[in-house]
Amino acid sequence: MTHYDFTTPVGEAAIRALRVNDTVTLNGSLYGIRDATQIHMFDRGRKTRFDLAGHAVIHTAPNVKKVEPSAAYPAGYAPVCIGTTTSARMERFTRPLMSQYGVRMIIGKGGMLADSLTAFGELGGVYLAIVGGAAALETTWIEQIEDVDLDDLNPESLWRFRVKDFGPLLVAMDSHGASLYTELKKAAAGRRAAALASLGVK
Amino acid sequence: MNVDLKQVEEAAKELYIRALKILPPDIKSGISALAGRETDATAKTILGTMIKNISVAEANANLLCQDTGIPIYNVVIGRRVNVDGYALKQAIRAGCERATREHPLRSSVVHPVTRTNEHTSCGRGVPVINIDFSDAGESLAIEMIPKGSGSENSSWLKMAIPAEGVDAIKTFVVDCVLESGGKSCPPTVVGVGVGGTADLCVHLAKQAATRPLGSRCADPEGALLEQALSAAVNQLGVGPQGLGGDATAFAVHIETAATHITMNPVAVNMQCHSARRARATFTPSGVEYGF
Numbered sequence: 001m002t003h004y005d006f007t008t009p010v011g012e013a014a015i016r017a018l019r020v021n022d023t024v025t026l027n028g029s030l031y032g033i034r035d036a037t038q039i040h041m042f043d044r045g046r047k048t049r050f051d052l053a054g055h056a057v058i059h060t061a062p063n064v065k066k067v068e069p070s071a072a073y074p075a076g077y078a079p080v081c082i083g084t085t086t087s088a089r090m091e092r093f094t095r096p097l098m099s100q101y102g103v104r105m106i107i108g109k110g111g112m113l114a115d116s117l118t119a120f121g122e123l124g125g126v127y128l129a130i131v132g133g134a135a136a137l138e139t140t141w142i143e144q145i146e147d148v149d150l151d152d153l154n155p156e157s158l159w160r161f162r163v164k165d166f167g168p169l170l171v172a173m174d175s176h177g178a179s180l181y182t183e184l185k186k187a188a189a190g191r192r193a194a195a196l197a198s199l200g201v202k
Numbered sequence: 203m204n205v206d207l208k209q210v211e212e213a214a215k216e217l218y219i220r221a222l223k224i225l226p227p228d229i230k231s232g233i234s235a236l237a238g239r240e241t242d243a244t245a246k247t248i249l250g251t252m253i254k255n256i257s258v259a260e261a262n263a264n265l266l267c268q269d270t271g272i273p274i275y276n277v278v279i280g281r282r283v284n285v286d287g288y289a290l291k292q293a294i295r296a297g298c299e300r301a302t303r304e305h306p307l308r309s310s311v312v313h314p315v316t317r318t319n320e321h322t323s324c325g326r327g328v329p330v331i332n333i334d335f336s337d338a339g340e341s342l343a344i345e346m347i348p349k350g351s352g353s354e355n356s357s358w359l360k361m362a363i364p365a366e367g368v369d370a371i372k373t374f375v376v377d378c379v380l381e382s383g384g385k386s387c388p389p390t391v392v393g394v395g396v397g398g399t400a401d402l403c404v405h406l407a408k409q410a411a412t413r414p415l416g417s418r419c420a421d422p423e424g425a426l427l428e429q430a431l432s433a434a435v436n437q438l439g440v441g442p443q444g445l446g447g448d449a450t451a452f453a454v455h456i457e458t459a460a461t462h463i464t465m466n467p468v469a470v471n472m473q474c475h476s477a478r479r480a481r482a483t484f485t486p487s488g489v490e491y492g493f
Contacts, residue, residue, distance in 0.1 A: 021244075036317065063268055063308040080306065083268030086352040086385045110352070110384040110444055131251040132352060132387040132443060133476040135268040136259035155308045155319075170244070172445065181384065184446045188380055188438045195434040199372045 003168065009054025012124040015104045018171045020178040024128055025167035029146065030107075032060040032159030034085065037150060038093040041158075042100075048149045048158050053102030056128070059085045059109075061155040064145065075160075077145045082161070083135025086110045087127070095119040109133075111172060111181030120175045127173035129180075141166040203340035203486050205285040207293040210344070213482040213489055214297025217346035218273060218323075219305055221480035222265045225256055226493035228415040229452075229477045236389055236442075236449040245447025249389075252442070252475055267476045270307045271348035273298050273329035278345075280338035291331050294344070298322075298329045310351070342484040347412050353474040356386035359404055362466040371396055371468045372431065375454060378470040379435045384444015387474035391415070392435060392451050395469040396424065398459035407471035410455035412479060414493070417455070424456040431456070442475070452477075 001021045006014065008028035018024070031052060040046040063080035067073045087108030094116040097103040104125050106112070109132030120126060130138065147160040173179040233256070237249035259266045275294050279285065302309050302323040309321045311328050323329070358378050362370035375394055382390070393411025395403040410419075419425045431454035441447025452475075461467060483490045 060268065061308060061310075063265060063270065063306070065306055081265040081268045081308075085269065086355065086387075088385055089355075109387065129443065129445065131248050131255070132384075133267045133269075133350075133474055134251050134255035136262060136264040136266055137251065137255040139264060140258060140262070154321075155310075170445070180445055184439070184441070184444065185380075185383060187446070188383075188440050191438050192376060192380060195376050195437045196373060198437065199376075199430055199434050201369045201372050 008056055010104060011054060012104070015124050015126055016175050018126050018174055019176065020171050020174050020180050022171040023168040024171060025165055025169070026056060026163055027165065028163065029055065030161045030163045030166060031055055031057045032062060032082070032161060033057045034059060034061045034156040035089055036153045036156035037158050038090055038097070040150060040153060042093055042096045046150060050149055050158060050160060054104050056105035056107055057097065057103050058107040059087050059090060061085065062159065064155070073145070075145045075148045077148065079139055079142050079145055081135050082139045082142050084109050084130045084132055084138065086132070087112050091116055098123040098125050107169060111179070117173055117177065117179050117182070120173055121177055124175050126171055126175060128169035129172040130169055203283050205283060205290070205342055205484055207289050209484070209489060210290060211293040211297040211300070213344060214275065214294040214346070215301040215304070216491070217344060217480045217482055218298055218301035218307070218348065220491065221346045221348050221478045222270060222307070223259055223263060224480070225266060225476065226414065226479055230256060232415045232452045233389070233475065236452065240448050242441060242447035244445055245441045245449060248442040248445065249449060266478065267350060268308065269350040269352065270310045270323065271350045272311060272354065273323055274347040274349055275329055275331045276345040276347070277331065277333045278336050278338070278343045279333065280336055280341040282340045283342050285342065287333065294331055295324055295329060299324055340486050343481060345479060345481045347479050350387070350474055350476065353386040353390060353472040356382040356472040357404070357407070357470065359400060359467065359469045361400065362468055364464065364466050366466060370466060371427070372434070374468050375431050375470060376434060376438070379438060379440060379450065382472055383440060386472040387476070388440055388444060388451065389442055389449045389475050390451050391473040391477055392454040393471040393473060394431070394454060394456045396427070396456055396458045397461035397467060400467060402459055403467040403469040404471065406457035406459060407469040410457040411471045411473040412477070413455050415452055419456045419458065421458045424458040428454050428456040
């Protein structure tokens with residue numbers, strides 16, 4: 001269990017060094033992405049002007065306040081509350097995010113599935129678990145909303161945040177085929193029979 | 203007692219914002235109790251982060267979670283209350299819209315086919331407004347629940363049959379907790395509806411999921427079941443956020459209703475660890491806010 005401090009973007013070697021149960025703290029730019037964002041990008045041919053290569057995306061749709069654009073609020077948005085949503089719904093977008101845009105890290109809650117794990121292995125990526133529902137705390141790690149694209153999808157726009165000491169995040173799926181979710185799901189399923197027996201189920 | 207609908211609109215607005223910012227005391231002490239008992243190191247850290255988040259939200263007057271949910275208002279009207287029911291619903295809807303615009307809050311509500319977001323937290327049939335009556339006299343209570351999607355997507359109904367007995371109910375609850383894994387943001391309140399029609403069964407599950415911790419099912423058979431199931435699901439080791447540990451659920455809550463001779467329905471609806479709710483009670487002496 002090693003802790004890593006990354007300033008984004010990062011290269012493939014740094015990502016491949018990560019193993020499950022390591023922790024990561026991020027600085028630099030972080031991209032917010034969600035169901036509709038990816039449906040439009042990968043099913044409806046929309047493109048973003050952002051360069052996501054080597055970056056981290058977080059599964060989110062933030063609460064924001066519209067303000068006059070200024071040095072502090074270059075995108076015309078002030079953060080109100082920024083948290084994380086359940087990742088598994090966006091499972092089929094992991095591979096295109098990595099193969100078409102070069103994304104290296106996906107931050108979310110609840111874990112992703114087998115296709116994502118394969119993509120992480122083949123293309124060099126990781127899933128970083130954040131504590132879901134801890135958005136008030138997470139918001140304190142966001143310095144600024146730097147930019148926004150595909151904003152007709154608001155709040156499911158493609159957001160660019162500047163983050164400071166974002167984490168620690170837990171490496172829950174790595175590029176070596178390990179997933180804490182698969183392991184734990186298997187272990188929990190193994191306890192099913194005992195749980196049912198304790199309930200007197202025949 | 204006459205009810206001032208301007209005050210209802212104001213309360214509907216205030217309740218949405220309060221619910222999103224301040225966790226009820228039973229949930230706060232529930233998380234602390236789970237953290238105190240937890241034996242897994244990762245799980246203990248995660249529960250610690252949840253506790254820290256509650257204090258950061260209070261200190262910064264910020265939302266606990268970014269998911270503003272689907273707004274639900276449960277209204278209970280006493281016997282000596284005079285109110286225009288149609289206008290009451292309009293006032294609640296107006297308050298919900300104002301909270302979204304004036305705070306501002308993320309509107310999490312879209313049309314189910316076009317996916318268009320009106321940025322009002324409202325749409326066809328939303329906010330959900332449930333109206334019931336009590337013998338409380340001069341009292342009108344409004345409970346507000348912003349129901350997050352991580353937990354709401356973990357919802358199931360099984361129309362089991364009588365020959366499958368109560369074992370079908372127990373097995374279904376255990377399997378739903380396993381299927382839900384980390385997606386519903388555990389530790390959860392596992393809400394279970396037993397009996398009724400299909401729609402009533404699911405509604406009971408939602409009522410169970412949003413009941414305060416420490417409350418018991420009024421039906422003694424339901425109370426026995428919830429005790430046994432609470433212990434059983436916490437043997438599974440799903441843990442906080444589905445990353446392993448003891449704290450899978452605060453509790454299993456059950457609500458029951460009579461059902462048909464040929465039916466044995468069971469429904470599950472989860473509530474996440476950020477089990478938010480807020481309440482306003484109107485009496486002749488004014489409006490009081492609580493949980």
